[in-house]
Amino acid sequence: MDEELEGGLVEDDFIIPPVKYEYLDHTADVQLHAWGNTLKEAFEQCGMAMFAYMTEMDYVQIKEVHTIEANADDLMGLLYHFLDELLFLFSVEPFLICKKLVITEFNTEEFRIVCKCYGEEFQIGKHPQGTEVKAITYSAMQIIDQPKDNKYEVFVIIDI
Amino acid sequence: MVVRQYNEELKYLEKINPYCWKIKKGFQPNMNVEGVFYVNNTLEKLMLDELRNSCRPGMTGGFLPGVKQIANVAALPGIVGKSVGLPDVHSGYGFAIGNMAAFDTSDPTSIVSPGGVGFDINCGVRLLRTNLHEKDVQPIKEQLAQSLFDHIPVGVGSKGIIPMNARDLEEALEMGMDWSLREGYVWAEDKEHCEEYGRMLNADPSKVSLRAKKRGLPQLGTLGAGNHYAEIQVVDEIYDKFAAGKMGLERLGQVVVMIHSGSRGFGHQVATDALVQMEKAMKRDQIAVNDRQLACARINSVEGQNYLKSMAAAANFAWVNRSSMTFLTRQAFGKQFKMAPDDLDMHVIYDVSHNVAKIEEHVIDGKLKTLLVHRKGSTRAFPPHHPLIPVDYQLTGQPVLIGGSMGTCSYVLTGTHQGMTETFGSTCHGAGRALSRAKSRRNLDYKEVLVKLEEMGISIRVASPKLVMEEAPESYKNVTDVVNTCHAAGISKKTVKLRPIAVIKG
Amino acid sequence: MSNIFKLKLTALGHPNPDGFNCEDEKEYRSVVLWLEDQKIRHYKIEEREGLRNIDSEQWKKAYNTYQTDLVSPVVQGTPNEQLNWLLCYAVRLEYADNVTKYKNAKVEEPKKAAPNVVSSNPLDNLDFSSPAFKAGVERICAIAGVGPHVDPKFQLAAVAKILKSAPHPDHPKSEVNMVHQPTDVQKLLFIQDLRDLQTKINEALVAVQCVTADPRTDTTLGRVGR
DSSP states (O other): OOOBOGGGOBGGGGOOOOOOEEEEOOSSSEEEEEEESSHHHHHHHHHHHHHHHHSOGGGOOOOEEEEEEEEOSSHHHHHHHHHHHHHHHHHSTTOEEEEEEEEEEEETTTTEEEEEEEEEEOOBTTBOOOOOOOEEOOTTOEEEEEGGGTEEEEEEEEEO | OOOOOHHHHHTTEEEEETTEEEEOTTSSTTOSSEEEEEOOHHHHHHHHHHHHHHHSTTOOSSOOOHHHHHHHHTTSTTEEEEEEEEEEEEOOSSSOEEEEEEEETTSTTOEEOGGGTOSSTTOEEEEEEEEEEHHHHGGGHHHHHHHHHHHSOOSTTOOOOSOOOHHHHHHHHHHTHHHHHHHTSSOHHHHHTBGGGGOOTTOOGGGSOHHHHHHHGGGTTOOOSTTOEEEEEEEEEESOHHHHHHTTOOSTTEEEEEEEEOOHHHHHHHHHHHHHHHHHHHHHHTOOOSSTTOOOEETTSHHHHHHHHHHHHHHHHHHHHHHHHHHHHHHHHHHHHTSOTTTTTOOEEEEEESEEEEEEEEEETTEEEEEEEEEESOEEOOOTTOTTSOGGGTTTOOEEEEOOOTTSOEEEEEEOHHHHHHSSSEEOOSOOBOSOHHHHHHHSOHHHHHHHHHHTTOEEEESOHHHHHHTSGGGBOOHHHHHHHHHHHTSEEEEEEEEEEEEEEO | OHHHHHHHHHHHTOSOTTTOOTTSHHHHHHHHHHIIIIIIOOSOGGGGHHHHOTTSTTHHHHHHHHHHHTTOTTTTSOHHHHHHHHHHHHHHHHHHHTHHHHHTOOOOOOOOSSOOOOOOOGGGGOOTTSHHHHHHHHHHHHHHTOOOOSOHHHHHHHHHHHHHHOSSOOOOOOHHHHHHHHHHHHHHHHHHHHHHHHHHHHHHHHHHHHHHOOOOOOGGGSOOOO
16 A cells, blocks of 8 residues: 555655647647547546646646546547536636546446546646636547557547 | 538539628528628638538548538528628537527527537627827836736636625626626616626526536636737727717727627536537437537427526626626726726727627518527627617617737727628627637747737737737738628628737736 | 805995905805895894804804705805805895896896898808798708608708718618608607616616625735736
8 A cells, every 4th residue: 555645645646647649730629639548548638638738737736636427328428528527627616737637437338437636726827827628519529449459549629 | 411522512602792602502401591601802712712621532520611500500490581601700619600590489490509609608899998099008008918917817727806606696697787787896887888788687597507607606707718808909090980989989099998708617618508408409309400519409498498598697697707807907097097997988888799699670571570699709780770779879880899819900890781681780700710729839939929919019918828829810810801891791881990009818 | 166256245235245255264154144144034133143153163063054954955065065055045035035126137238349240151041931941851851761841940950960970871762761761860869868868877877886886806816917
């Protein structure tokens, strides 16, 4: 067992995952493209891509952890609601800007996600202001889930 | 989507005059009415290029081209007249941005669509005048820009500085600007110069999700980010002396303040919530549409009514938001010039909404009809003598405020009778994007953009540096092209041109 | 202000209207006392004691009571406003006492400096009742789309309003316009009424604001600017 640090965090929580996302061209908005070794990782990366668009990640410290839950009727809905929950976490108390996301429950049959969100409260002055994300959209949303080719990718357009 | 060669597609388009194209039925399936869009030569090229690109093989994903979106809207149940694309049209979520469409409320199958309003409900522009001249402001321009930046919370993660609790928010959602008025943040005269007098009466906060309220509360009184801004501008050209005079714009160099903002996270959440509800309603009522993004519900269904009531609450939120920033602007100017804002004559000239749906009466084929008019990235532009415009503008027509992009000019237009008959009293709303954000960031240099702005004599305060490239004038369609097209097509009339001297942005 | 005081004091027969200095507290008080003693006579002589003690600190209180008793509308106003009202009141009483005397008073007309000039402006000599004038007005009205009215001057006023609002009337002649134009003129005539109504609404709103308004900001809630 790791030694518990401040805010219920353990040492492993401070390991930052590698970046597996990019931002694609879109006229008025921006398209997030994320991938991973599993679909779960692609989802996590997609969430982190969204946060990285709002500020510069180098300035964000992991100080607290919050847990969110998302439920939906289908896989696209699940991605949509997952991101919407993350956006909500940023928009209201605790105003959390996340550096790291770990999905602890990834149920693609009942379409349910439980995710641990590591980061700190967004503070103007400390965190450079990036672009505001207004909403998540279903527009041109794609989820590539091909275990045969070990290919897991998601595409989401966020409204900014 | 129907896939055809570009040349085949063009057969469905017809240029009916130098500024107007018709989209014939059949361009997209099930069109109930024809489409129409207004462009000049430059904008026409942008429009058709977008269509041509989408016809290239292998083009999937992203948005449909604007022309296709206008045509898909023409296929929605209950639409009357035509689906109209304004000169600044570009593709958006479901409806194109710069698209207006009216639905007959007496037809039980008619729909209301959140995509036809947009995520930023009642995003709009407010213009305040002053009695200052450019030469009064020039020596202290930097200080004034800084003062505005210090007063108005901007950018991602900023929070409002007007103390509000959950109960205040409920009241503000119900009362709109009447709330601001009651609390003393605005003047009585401000109210009469707003669309709907700054309050939609059908607002019902109880139809709004707790989630939306939670997102909205900390953000009330904040400018936001993206294309939102507060600008200090000067009168650069007066085209219509009489109408300008009625607005209190008497001379060149007169200083005004333009505020462009909307309903923030609150409006976005209301729209998001409604889209979820409407997907269910569409299945139940078997509403067929060409594009999944055109989620909608019958106007008279529970979902439709709930949306209209919560949309009205979001509209009220936006008015309170712009009113709070009016208050902060007046304070900033008052402190800087050590004068009371009323001695600076800081009256609201007008306040327009460009993302909203409203019940309005229009004449269709000689008959008066009650319609639900969707305007997304489109501004209401009612003609002279219309009963819904303020008494001060009865002779001039409704002022229409067209915000430029960063560093470019803005315009004040007025509504015309021709616009009333051709476009349901609607006109353009701004420049409209031409380059993608990522492309802007790649192609434009941060420093170069700033130097260019400085050369133009524009002070700038921006919270997010990358926004400087994304919002650079090069990323947008030329607002002058857009406005000139509206003027030449007769759907609104140029009154005043405004030139920015200081910009505050998220 | 002092000029107005001088005129009114002269009219009332004050012994020294030219020398009165309203800024001098003592002179101010004597004039108030003089007005009550000689002109207004609202109190019995023994009740005027408070006003008579010009040097007393209680005088102001007595003066206030006096004004309240006279139902002066400007008790809350500046001393000059208060005095002005008292003077007007005294003049009114003086006139009421001697209506017949003053009714016949005539103001001497100052001789006009310039001789009468015959106007060369043809508009000054227009005969508004002449058939030519009527016909002319009818013709303009037809162009501007103003409906018929018995009084051509009335129609002309409407045309003027249209011309002011739309310098180049460009009204296509269609049946729709036959209906629209007269209604537009009607609306023009009511714009002023509407403005008055809106102003009254605004005044009411301001009155309510006096009770409810309490705008506050709290910069600790969020950092603004940088």
